[in-house]
Amino acid sequence: MKTLLLVHFDAIFGPKIFLHSGINVDDFKHIPPLMDLYKEGFFYHEFNKDKSANLSFQVPSEYARGRCELLMLTYLVRDGELNPGSAKGYLTRFAERLAQIKDGYKAFYVGSNRYPGDPRKLEEITEIFDGLYHSFPAEVNVFKQKERKIFMFGISKAGKTTILHALQNRQHKELQPTIFMDISKVLIPNSNVSIMVYDAPGQIKYREMWVPSLVGQDGLVFVVDVADKERFEEAKAILHEIALKPQTKGLPLLLLFNKIDLKKPKVKDLIKVLDLGGLGARPVRYFETSAITGEGILEAFDWFGKELGK
Ligand SMILES: Nc1nc2c(ncn2[C@@H]2O[C@H](COP(=O)(O)OP(=O)(O)OP(=O)(O)O)[C@@H](O)[C@H]2O)c(=O)[nH]1
Ligand SMILES: [Mg+2]
Structure with a gap:
């Protein structure tokens, strides 16, 4: 109808x-x-x-x-x-x-x-x-979307949920920290790929929910707050922990260097701190984004949509 x-x-x-x-x-x-x-x-x-x-x-x-x-x-x-x-x-x-x-x-x-x-x-x-x-x-009406599942993770307050909302063109509002694995279906703009996004809660006490959700995923999105230098090490540890699990082997990985409206990141340093060389054989790309201004989000998901559509 x-x-x-x-x-x-x-x-x-x-x-x-x-x-x-x-x-x-x-x-x-x-x-x-x-x-x-x-x-x-x-x-x-x-x-x-x-x-x-x-x-x-x-x-x-x-x-x-x-x-x-x-x-x-x-x-x-x-x-x-x-x-x-x-x-x-x-x-x-x-x-x-x-x-x-x-x-x-x-x-x-x-x-x-x-x-x-x-x-x-x-x-x-x-x-x-x-x-x-x-x-x-x-x-x-005669059309089939390609459906993919992606797991979005990062430490608390990195901006994961805000990025999800920016991708959906939703009005910005201040969000509560995520406390459950939040699953929502989103269409990647300008593509025929729709994604079930598993928006993981970043706080340590909720991270036990992550591993069971890794099964059957088609891609990973990692979000890091570029203005939160003190927590880069913690971010790196969870990035490697998830990327090197057997369940996520070979999956395309989109890295979002987020909150660039607050601080222009030194990308070279960030690549080094996060040790992006050691993430296994897989398609990897990083983008600088702001979930508040929307900068970089579409470009990032354009690339990701193409990888997922392959
Ligand atoms: N300035 C700025 N603030 C941002 C940006 N992205 C997110 N924020 C703010 O950062 C805070 C945390 O954002 P969330 O999207 O809730 O972070 P999260 O990663 O989902 O956090 P958890 O659900 O606890 O894992 C909120 O106050 C957002 O408004 C950004 O690009 N720029
Ligand atoms: Mg959240």
Whole structure:
């Protein structure tokens, strides 16, 4: 089952489904809150049997606070396949068409007692919306993602969970330390590789959970905080311990030198301290990243996605 939804952020009621393609809206109550969870732009979300490609965007408005209407267009497939890459192109074209409608924002105030709406604008938007729904090509649905499992580890506070959220395009917020092995499915942007990420809790008292999770993994991600020099030795010890276990032999290893917004790392020194030469025969690469600014994250996972897709 497929559906298209246009969610509008209402100043009083918050995100609400504004247009939908002829289905029972109550079935899709979980979609509007995604607007609060993710940043503007494209993101992929999976929940139970629903896969969705989503685009959060703005159109200029004379009425809204901030002079912009906040919108999210969602293409959702239940019990089927979804190719986020090609869906993204379609959603983006819709956003562009909508932005071209002069005074299009008035469509969102039809029936409102705060501002005068314009039913013709609503008609125009509905027409584009219906057109988009009917023109979604089959290739968006006939598609198989490659699924891989990856184990992400590092000492506590290195930034593992924050990196995971940055990869998902989620709004940044201050996180609690991870206390269970947190497993979530993430699509590597611009690829057809989706990964089950095992986000390991870094605190020593929880590390006993790591080893049982190493079985059946396809890749490793190691995160180190470049600003936390005192703990480099501890980081190195766990990097080698995990990389040299028989269960992880030969797996591609992505190293993230994280928090570069706080401190520019001396990469040569870091390579030496972490002894990157002694990690066994496997594809290894390091990237300098910031989970806060997003720098380096996409490049890192581009490489990793290619390795995992081989
Ligand atoms: N400045 C800066 N802070 C970061 C960065 N990445 C993470 N942080 C902060 O570092 C702290 C720890 O981040 P988490 O993502 O919770 O770290 P973690 O590795 O998951 O920690 P555990 O779950 O305890 O293993 C949080 O306050 C984050 O906001 C970064 O790139 N730059
Ligand atoms: Mg964590």
